Amino acid sequence: MFIGRAVVAAVSVLVFASPIGTTTAAHSAPTSATLGAKSAISSSATTRSVARPQFWFPFHDPVKVGCVVNNCGSAMHGGHHFWAIDFSGQEGTPLYAAASGIAHVGGRSSCAAKSAGVSAKRGNWLWIDHGKGRYTEYRHLRTILVRDKARVTPTTRIGRMGHTGVFPCKVVYTHFEYVTGAKMSNVGRPYGKKVSPGPMLACVGGARVSFPQALNSGNSDWNAMPGSPPQRILTPATGQC
Numbered sequence: 001m002f003i004g005r006a007v008v009a010a011v012s013v014l015v016f017a018s019p020i021g022t023t024t025a026a027h028s029a030p031t032s033a034t035l036g037a038k039s040a041i042s043s044s045a046t047t048r049s050v051a052r053p054q055f056w057f058p059f060h061d062p063v064k065v066g067c068v069v070n071n072c073g074s075a076m077h078g079g080h081h082f083w084a085i086d087f088s089g090q091e092g093t094p095l096y097a098a099a100s101g102i103a104h105v106g107g108r109s110s111c112a113a114k115s116a117g118v119s120a121k122r123g124n125w126l127w128i129d130h131g132k133g134r135y136t137e138y139r140h141l142r143t144i145l146v147r148d149k150a151r152v153t154p155t156t157r158i159g160r161m162g163h164t165g166v167f168p169c170k171v172v173y174t175h176f177e178y179v180t181g182a183k184m185s186n187v188g189r190p191y192g193k194k195v196s197p198g199p200m201l202a203c204v205g206g207a208r209v210s211f212p213q214a215l216n217s218g219n220s221d222w223n224a225m226p227g228s229p230p231q232r233i234l235t236p237a238t239g240q241c
Contacts, residue, residue, distance in 0.1 A: 030146025034187035040152040043120060050132045050180065056154040057202040057211050058138075058176065060096065062171040063089035065215070066173070068223040079112045083194040085222055088173040093161040095174060098160045098200065101130040106137070106189065111169035119189065122175075127190060128152060135190055135195070140165045145204075196222060 066086040105126050112120035119125075125139040126146070133136070142162025152158060182192035183211045199210040199220055212222050 008117045019152060024128075027091075040240075047157055050134065052198055053101075055098045055178075055197050055200045056096070056176075057138075057200040058096045058098045058154075059087060059089070059093060061089065061229050063087045063093060065212070065222070065225055068225065070223065083196050084175055084177045085197070086173050086175055087161070088171070089161055091162055091172045094157050095138060095141065095159045095161060097154055097156045098136050098176070098178075098197070099128070099130055100153045101128040101135070101151075102147045102150045103148070103150045103158060104126050105144055108144070110164055111167055112165065113167055117168070121166045123166075123169070124159070124162065126158065128158075129190075133191075133192065134178070134180050135182055136179040137175075137179065137190075140173060168219050198211075 002231070015189050029136055064087065066088055067080060068085050069080055094162040103119065103126055106120035107122060108124050109116070109120040112123075114121075122139040123135065124141040124144050126141070126144055127135050127137040129135050138159060140162055141159040141164065143160045144158070145160065146152060146156065146158045150156075161172055161174050163169050177191065177195075179192040179194050182190045185191055202209055202211055202214075204214065210220075212225060213220050216225055
């Protein structure tokens, strides 16, 4: 989704995955037993409520949190009108997996016409299967850094921020979604209900914090971020929190 001028919070963080041995089932990557020929997501995926993975903020370098659902202002005609978060920053900013899972390359496209298909409009994009019908999606990347069906964790660098997708392809940002109750379409793309990712952990100043609470006076709703210039700049410390 085009970000326009509606950026609302600048952040710079250092993110580490929690130790594998201490993860819960909801945070663990899917086991080989859950993976089908294509993915753990299948046409039989259930829509019942399942635990949300423990997400980590997917950037270690300064980015801005922009359009979410309807906090984007008139430049965005109100917003996405569905759950998604646009992060803007410098082209080439490294992107990390928000949670453990199996990565899938969704498609590759440099700059597509407005009349192009859905996949081409997403530019270079990938999605990560977190099991139980849950996945995260990352669009408009400059480059994809993982192979298809690679196992990833929040310490895995999966791509770099870019401006691929719909013409004129000039705005540098990453479109992020968390989807539940997912199924596979007949063209091999996952789909489901787009929902809030909830709090994301990060390491700031040597301490573990939770976003967006640390950015927005304790408010845990990403869509409640004020539609104004950046509120805070957070500087990471060296070492694991």
